[in-house]
Amino acid sequence: MSLSWVEIDLDALRHNYRQATSRLGPRTSVMGVVKSDAYGHGMLAVAEELVSCGAVFLAVSKYWEAEELRRHGIEVPILVLLGCESDQVEPALQSGIRPALFRMDHARLMSKTAVSLGIHAPIHLKVDTGMGRLGVPVDRIGGFLDELLSLPGIVLEGVLSHFAVADERDKTFSDRQVDRFLEVLTMIAAKGWELPYAHISNSAGILDLPHAHFQLVRPGIMLYGSPPSTELHRPAQLRPVMSFKSRILQLKDVPPGQPVGYGRTYVTDRASRIATVPVGYDDGYFRALSNCGQVLVRGRRAQVVGRVSMNMITVDVTHIQEAREDDEVVLLGSQGKERITAEELAELCGTISYEIYCSIGRHRHKFYLNASRSCLDRLRPGVV
Ligand SMILES: Cc1ncc(COP(=O)(O)O)c(C=O)c1O
Numbered sequence: 001m002s003l004s005w006v007e008i009d010l011d012a013l014r015h016n017y018r019q020a021t022s023r024l025g026p027r028t029s030v031m032g033v034v035k036s037d038a039y040g041h042g043m044l045a046v047a048e049e050l051v052s053c054g055a056v057f058l059a060v061s062k063y064w065e066a067e068e069l070r071r072h073g074i075e076v077p078i079l080v081l082l083g084c085e086s087d088q089v090e091p092a093l094q095s096g097i098r099p100a101l102f103r104m105d106h107a108r109l110m111s112k113t114a115v116s117l118g119i120h121a122p123i124h125l126k127v128d129t130g131m132g133r134l135g136v137p138v139d140r141i142g143g144f145l146d147e148l149l150s151l152p153g154i155v156l157e158g159v160l161s162h163f164a165v166a167d168e169r170d171k172t173f174s175d176r177q178v179d180r181f182l183e184v185l186t187m188i189a190a191k192g193w194e195l196p197y198a199h200i201s202n203s204a205g206i207l208d209l210p211h212a213h214f215q216l217v218r219p220g221i222m223l224y225g226s227p228p229s230t231e232l233h234r235p236a237q238l239r240p241v242m243s244f245k246s247r248i249l250q251l252k253d254v255p256p257g258q259p260v261g262y263g264r265t266y267v268t269d270r271a272s273r274i275a276t277v278p279v280g281y282d283d284g285y286f287r288a289l290s291n292c293g294q295v296l297v298r299g300r301r302a303q304v305v306g307r308v309s310m311n312m313i314t315v316d317v318t319h320i321q322e323a324r325e326d327d328e329v330v331l332l333g334s335q336g337k338e339r340i341t342a343e344e345l346a347e348l349c350g351t352i353s354y355e356i357y358c359s360i361g362r363h364r365h366k367f368y369l370n371a372s373r374s375c376l377d378r379l380r381p382g383v384v
Contacts, residue, residue: 002365003278004246007333008041010049011370012225012239017053019236020219023206028213031057031079031199033220035065039354040284040361041224041241044072045368050223051076052374057197059218063088066097079124079158082134089113093121098157102126102135107148114153124158124197129180130173131164138180142187149191158197158216159184166204167229174205178212204228207236226342226353240341243333244285244360248275248297248325251317260314261306266291273318275302277329280311284360285331288349289313295329298322299336332360 021030032055038046047058047069059079060066066078077096083106084092084099090113092099101107101123114121125148128135136144148154161181166174181200188195198214203222205212221228225240251273254260258268268274275297281287285308293304293313297320306314317323332340342353349356 003249004244004283004331004363005365005367006360006363007243007245007367007369008045009239009241009243009369010045010372012241013041013046013049013223014053014372015239016223016225016236016241017050017055017219019238020203020206020217020222021054023210023234023236024213024217027215029054029056029216031055031059031216031218032223033059033202033218034069035059035061035081035220036358037361039220039224040357040359042361042366042368043069044074045371046223047074049372052372057216063092063097063099066092067095070095070097077122079160081126090117093117093119096122098122098124100124100126100134100160101148104144104147107151107154111151111153119153120155121153122155122157124160124199125156127159127161127181127184129161129177129184129200131162131177133162135161138184141184145187145191149193156188156193156195158199159188159195160198160218161200163200163202163205163209166202166209167231169231169233171209174209174212178209181212202228204232207232207234221354224357226357230343240333240339242342242357242360244279244283244331244363245333246277246279246329246331248317248323248327248329249278249312250276251323251325252276259306261290262309263307266306266314270318272316273320273323274305275315275317275323275329277313277315277331278311279313279329279331280309282310284362285313286345286349286351286356286359289345292348293331293345294340295331296333296335296338296340297327297329299338301338332356 032050034043037043079098110121126135128137197216199216201217203219225238260266287308290307294301302315305316342356345356346353
């Protein structure tokens with residue numbers, strides 16, 4: 001029995017996938033974003049489910065993630081958002097891994113490698129339409145395209161960009177990004193190139209910007225059950241995929257005036273019952289939740305009191321008389337009618353749900369619930 005564990009509900013993942021696809025027209029496909037261990041949910045199991053749901057592409061950040069997907073038999077094309085290092089170009093091209101392209105020296109190397117292998121190099125060109133981060137700026141795309149399309153072996157399979165503020169209520173800037181993206185697509189068409197995939201929409205774009213779906217969309221956070229923000233015009237009915245659970249390790253009745261935890265930051269003001277729960281910041285439970293987080297015990301909320309330490313928290317369960325040692329404690333997820341969401345934890349920690357999932361998702365003990373039959377058959381031992 002683990003002291004604490006993370007549960008991943010793959011039925012909820014499938015539900016969220018359907019929520020995404022229900023917003024898409026018949027000509028738009030899904031590139032499931034499974035970077036950063038599928039936002040902490042476990043890249044291999046999530047990728048298997050997404051592919052069985054119908055995702056035609058997957059996106060990761062780093063080449064080794066794509067390699068790992070291939071090693072586990074995932075065959076769909078994979079986009080590496082951060083591109084590939086020079087020594088990764090040849091194996092990438094040989095295994096259908098598509099590096100995002102944003103530098104001409106990378107393009108030349110890919111062309112040379114493709115020619116020497118006698119194959120084509122399908123690439124996705126990253127365009128900066130206003131994020132100001134990775135990508136060829138729109139005002140320099142003309143010259144870039146001229147050289148790119150003249151390189152032997154290069155096949156421009158996709159053009160992508162990324163929204164900066166699609167999750168905000170005001171869509172003025174996102175619409176400007178779409179316009180710049182369209183300019184690039186028009187330029188490509190004018191050069192006589194028939195582009196298979198244009199893609200710019202993340203979860204917020206899928207939900208709120210139907211005119212920006214093009215041939216491919218890249219949902220991340222909505223697949224994992226969180227809205228990209230609270231400002232959406234057309235939110236979806238999503239189901240959280242991740243839960244984080246533990247047990248009461250010890251229950252203690254203490255008198256008024258008892259300090260609790262490092263720094264004695266909490267002192268009981270009445271006779272109290274304190275539960276020690278074996279979860280701490282090493283398990284991804286942020287230290288910022290000291291004296292403000294809540295957990296669920298016997299279907300009721302209980303306050304974290306004192307500091308979150310590396311491996312333990314202390315919780316005031318005085319009002320839950322029926323609480324017992326070994327009772328389940330829910331730190332993220334639902335119990336009875338109550339639920340602790342990643343948004344609630346994020347708000348308390350001054351961050352976003354994405355970071356909560358990535359942090360808790362690093363937990364060593366992860367259990368997958370409701371895997372589809374086809375995924376169970378394909379997953380090799382040790383994956384779930
Ligand atoms: C390039 C790119 N596309 C798509 C996504 C998915 O975004 P979201 O999780 O907001 O749907 C991300 C995530 O950060 C990304 O970096």
